[in-house]
Amino acid sequence: MQWKKTLGEMTPYKPGKSIKEVINQYQLEKVVKLASNENPYGPAPSAKKLLENGTIEIEMYPDGNASSLRKKVAQKLDVSESSLLFGGGSDEIIVMISRALLDSGKNTIMATPTFPQYAHNAKIDGAEIREVALVDGHHNLDGFLKVIDEDTSVIWLCSPNNPTGNLIPAEDLKSFLAKVPDTILVVMDEAYYEYITDPSHINTIHLLKEYPNLIVLRTFSKAYGLAAFRIGYAVGNPEVISNLNKVRSPFNVTSAGQALAEAALNDDEFIEKCSLLNREQMQRFKKYANENKLHIYDSAANFVLIEVPENGDIASEKLLQHGIIVRSGEALGTPGYIRVTVGSEDQNTGFFSAFDSLLKDAQLLK
Ligand SMILES: *Cc1c(COP(=O)(O)O)cnc(C)c1O
Numbered sequence: 001m002q003w004k005k006t007l008g009e010m011t012p013y014k015p016g017k018s019i020k021e022v023i024n025q026y027q028l029e030k031v032v033k034l035a036s037n038e039n040p041y042g043p044a045p046s047a048k049k050l051l052e053n054g055t056i057e058i059e060m061y062p063d064g065n066a067s068s069l070r071k072k073v074a075q076k077l078d079v080s081e082s083s084l085l086f087g088g089g090s091d092e093i094i095v096m097i098s099r100a101l102l103d104s105g106k107n108t109i110m111a112t113p114t115f116p117q118y119a120h121n122a123k124i125d126g127a128e129i130r131e132v133a134l135v136d137g138h139h140n141l142d143g144f145l146k147v148i149d150e151d152t153s154v155i156w157l158c159s160p161n162n163p164t165g166n167l168i169p170a171e172d173l174k175s176f177l178a179k180v181p182d183t184i185l186v187v188m189d190e191a192y193y194e195y196i197t198d199p200s201h202i203n204t205i206h207l208l209k210e211y212p213n214l215i216v217l218r219t220f221s222k223a224y225g226l227a228a229f230r231i232g233y234a235v236g237n238p239e240v241i242s243n244l245n246k247v248r249s250p251f252n253v254t255s256a257g258q259a260l261a262e263a264a265l266n267d268d269e270f271i272e273k274c275s276l277l278n279r280e281q282m283q284r285f286k287k288y289a290n291e292n293k294l295h296i297y298d299s300a301a302n303f304v305l306i307e308v309p310e311n312g313d314i315a316s317e318k319l320l321q322h323g324i325i326v327r328s329g330e331a332l333g334t335p336g337y338i339r340v341t342v343g344s345e346d347q348n349t350g351f352f353s354a355f356d357s358l359l360k361d362a363q364l365l366k
Contacts, residue, residue: 043225044264090232102127113333137164165299192301194223212237231257309362322354
């Protein structure tokens with residue numbers, strides 16, 4: 001068969017181990033997954049209630065326009081309904097952006113390491129990928145400006161950045177946007193937006209009026225706890241949204257996803273509580289790292305990138321034996337580290353106790 005040439009250099013996405021697999025493989029009773037930054041407190045309660053009591057017309061196609069959810073999100077964000085695009089997770093919106101704007105002859109700029117789906121899709125669509133190394137976990141936006149040329153089509157920003165967790169400071173973002181030509185789409189991926197508590201942070205949606213070449217991605221998968229239902233959205237200039245809509249498949253977001261996301265939007269209190277608990281638990285990670293002289297990145301999200309003895313592969317394998325699933329930094333472009341989702345109090349206590357034994361093995365326990 002005549003596959004796209006670029007597929008020869010690619011491999012399918014390898015998901016981390018599931019809880020069930022680890023339980024079977026290691027003969028464990030209890031396993032905790034701190035690998036994919038899901039909400040340790042479960043789904044938003046209104047969504048859960050709807051799932052238990054609601055009804056969905058299963059034989060009917062979903063509303064391709066997500067009209068009801070669209071109205072609600074528009075109200076909540078104070079934007080027009082035509083500023084919104086919904087996707088099967090923000091993952092699918094990344095695909096749509098890539099498909100609509102990237103091609104051979106174009107180039108696209110992103111940090112490294114960052115969320116891998118930007119480069120993954122750019123590769124499939126044949127665009128040249130220009131990666132600018134992070135500096136201490138931060139986007140080097142001056143470095144981005146230096147590699148822009150007339151063929152640059154999309155710039156990807158991830159804030160908080162996955163896997164480091166660092167936030168792009170508001171002032172840096174604003175001065176960057178002022179310098180980027182308005183013929184380039186700037187994507188601001190804010191999958192962890194609801195966890196940000198930094199008082200200097202600005203709501204990027206307020207920048208859309210001034211910068212019509214900006215688009216903001218958010219998701220119901222992380223803080224809202226709806227990862228299984230695959231729903232995310234983009235907020236942007238109606239003209240940009242309308243072009244992206246041309247590549248969207250007609251029924252891309254399920255009826256259940258739309259209904260649950262709509263319900264979850266009512267749960268501000270839950271989101272606030274999760275964000276607060278996340279901050280409290282995050283402090284324990286910082287303290288633990290400091291006490292044990294391990295480097296940890298300054299994360300504004302619900303995960304941390306923390307240094308480990310030996311390397312990330314060995315550390316994550318040893319943690320698996322203790323029933324804790326994390327992501328090895330070796331797979332994320334940050335060797336010598338692991339990325340850990342900040343769990344509930346009990347989950348984190350379990351993590352620290354497993355990590356203690358890792359340090360004991362390496363004779364590093366303080
Ligand atoms: C998790 C994540 C996403 C994808 O989330 P969806 O489940 O597809 O909405 C996008 N960007 C970043 C940075 C993420 O960490």
